[in-house]
Amino acid sequence: MLQLRDESAAEDAVQETLMAAIQGASGFAGQSSVRTWLIGILKHKVIDHLRRISREKPLTVATRPVEETDISDFDALFVADGHWAEAPCAWSNPDQSLQQSRFFEALERCLKGLPDATARAFMMREVMGIETDEICKELRISASNCWVMLYRARMSLRLCLEQTWFQGERE
Amino acid sequence: MRFNLNCKETSRLLSQGQDARLGLTERIALRLHLRVCDACTHFSAQLQFLRQAMQSWPGPEENPPE
Numbered sequence: 001m002l003q004l005r006d007e008s009a010a011e012d013a014v015q016e017t018l019m020a021a022i023q024g025a026s027g028f029a030g031q032s033s034v035r036t037w038l039i040g041i042l043k044h045k046v047i048d049h050l051r052r053i054s055r056e057k058p059l060t061v062a063t064r065p066v067e068e069t070d071i072s073d074f075d076a077l078f079v080a081d082g083h084w085a086e087a088p089c090a091w092s093n094p095d096q097s098l099q100q101s102r103f104f105e106a107l108e109r110c111l112k113g114l115p116d117a118t119a120r121a122f123m124m125r126e127v128m129g130i131e132t133d134e135i136c137k138e139l140r141i142s143a144s145n146c147w148v149m150l151y152r153a154r155m156s157l158r159l160c161l162e163q164t165w166f167q168g169e170r171e
Numbered sequence: 172m173r174f175n176l177n178c179k180e181t182s183r184l185l186s187q188g189q190d191a192r193l194g195l196t197e198r199i200a201l202r203l204h205l206r207v208c209d210a211c212t213h214f215s216a217q218l219q220f221l222r223q224a225m226q227s228w229p230g231p232e233e234n235p236p237e
């Protein structure tokens with residue numbers, strides 16, 4: 001276990017360095033081939049990472065991307081005239097939450113509730129900052145479905161965090 | 172595209188705005204809606220917070236006991 005932890009810490013360090021490079025640290029800015037190469041590495045890391053967090057979750061029909069791009073199930077979150085059925089609240093002291101490991105546990109539980117391809121697309125976008133067209137290519141989904149998956153992820157996560165953390169028992 | 176968005180349309184545009192630069196009309200329509208809608212203003216802040224949270228996320232292996 002110790003070795004695993006060290007390995008993971010080492011990976012994190014590498015990842016951070018690479019991400020800094022990708023996010024436009026000056027030396028790398030013009031070198032698109034280096035950038036492409038780094039993104040290739042990171043994509044695999046993200047996918048491994050996602051496999052680890054979802055390993056206990058049984059596969060369901062919703063793991064097929066085609067099932068995850070249907071937007072009609074979000075209709076329940078809005079009333080007929082397009083207003084929120086339940087209006088999003090102001091989250092108190094969100095920055096403080098980022099200092100708490102319990103917040104990240106809540107976030108992980110919410111992430112685990114996402115369908116696989118949706119979680120994958122969201123992580124690529126938000127953790128790695130990969131552009132949507134590259135995410136679509138990687139996941140083999142159409143560009144028009146890509147934004148639906150990201151929308152789905154954001155709508156689900158914000159609702160989950162609001163219910164389980166910001167209005168829940170955050171202690 | 173119309174200028175008077177409802178909340179559902181606004182939420183979709185706000186999400187798309189996290190991934191690509193929106194057109195001028197869309198940006199104006201969003202601004203008009205956000206000026207009068209607290210719920211969507213909260214939603215918008217939450218999307219930005221989600222991004223910040225994902226970037227600060229230490230990853231599933233690291234949950235140091237406190």
Ligand SMILES: [Zn+2]
Binds near residue numbers: 178204208209211212
């Ligand atoms: Zn609204």
